[in-house]
Amino acid sequence: MRAITLVPGTAEGEVFVMAEPLSFWGGLDPATGAIIDRWHPQCGTVLTGKVVVMERGRGSSSGSSVLAEAIRAGTAPAAIVMLTRDAIVTLGALVGRELYGKDCPVVMAAAADWPALTAAGRLTVAAGAEPAEIEIGL
């Protein structure tokens, strides 16, 4: 299926569907890759290496710094698939890529594909020049 590239890169991994929007600032520990927002229903889950499927972002613009720091530390998600454009997530992943040469592609999927994406076990994201390709794995 096709998607819009927000941050280029290629990645493959197990799907993690975010039950509620997460503010990376105060919500993600870049040292461990774990969700640390005590009010988030998936608090404690480690996002490292996962293809994170989240409708939208939330919270402080310092979330960009936290995501870039997670990419530097090697604790970041493998890729992020969203339903909306999100400047905070986009910037964090882009800075991580520019500074450290590490990919954490961010793509915006079509609403029609959302049910299939959230039900998938694994996803491959190939985000180059538009459009990006998302492939559902087993």
Place this chain on the structure above:
Amino acid sequence: MTVELSDRDRAMLAGAEGEAARFAMNLMVRFAEAVEAPSLVDAECAHIDGCLYHGQASLDFVEHLLAFGGRVRVPTTLNVGSVDLIHPELFIGDPGLGSAGARLMRAHEEMGCIPSFTCAPYQTIHRPRFGAQIGWAESNAIVFANSVIGARTERYGDFIDLCCAVTGRVPYYGLHLTENRRATVVVEVEGLPPEWDAAGPVCVAVGHVIGRRCGDRIAAIVGLPATTTEDDLKALGAVGASAGSVALFHAVGLTPEAPTLEAALQGGRPEETIRLTADDLRRTVRGLSTVPEGTRLSAVSLGTPHFSLAEFERLMPLLDGLLSGGGRPAVDLYVNTGREVMEEVRARGWEDRLNAAGVTVVLDTCTYLTAIMRDLSGAVMTNSGKMAYYAPGNLDIEIAFGSLADCVASARAGKVVLS
């Protein structure tokens, strides 16, 4: 979608103005695409929040720009950092974190930023003019610049703030455009608690309600007290941007884009009207405290956002009253402010009186963000709705909210005193 770029934007993107400008313009264009901005516009100034340390990546980003000769192209002020560079001994946190935080602040100075280190740059000589297109970060500064001054900025934050300073450009979308500055919610203050003699608590209560109930919608507020000052509006915006994502409000008769309600609504109809009674305001203010009257305090903290000269002017007679009859604060009393305001305080000869009253003046940073307050064994009291909102989570403390006069009286008593 494609962002329409000027010839200069394209030249910068192609590296004609050096690698740092190319790097910053590339991020700027990607950001503009992500927010679907059709084009960029010149920024008159920038305000940077990225000098607060969030990890190695914060520092790597600035060092990368510096290594490629990066310099800011427009007047650029700096928000608070992690430490007080003037009084480094006040920092009692992890030393490694302290030195990385200090380096991050100095690296921004090397980029050509003004070492203002204040979250209230709008109350310094660097205040932007009405109608100016600006690229500002820090939620309270954004809402003040938009609402109280009528300058125009979107909600910028880490990384993109410095890209704006280095390129001198901002995405031309959202609150940069007149039609997106229209109020869609009317907030009517129907009654004021007669026992509140200052507009401060009223404005904090209204700001909190707007944050929770309006989200990022723009409110037009009717019925604030006639005595409302610029500092009261600063407090209103700061708590609104903490409890919600308020980036612009209009206060009818008080802020420049709202001479009348019709002007604030740009002739349109509101989609919602929120009415607030005196009881609503009392309830909201009570809800800001996590502890009741009489609770033992270990500190009182003022100046979130940073104290202005006018706020010091209101504080001085209260401190004199506290000192008369041999009184002294029973607990630590902190005031956060910026270097420039502190110079003015010194010029007026107030520093000795602050020292005599045992006040610790914190510059460059803020007590709600970093390890400054020595004794946190009891609750902390503040007159700031923003501090009340964040401190319980950031510092894991109990908080009491009261007016400025209540805060000084409580500092003397060592426990929460409410008038």
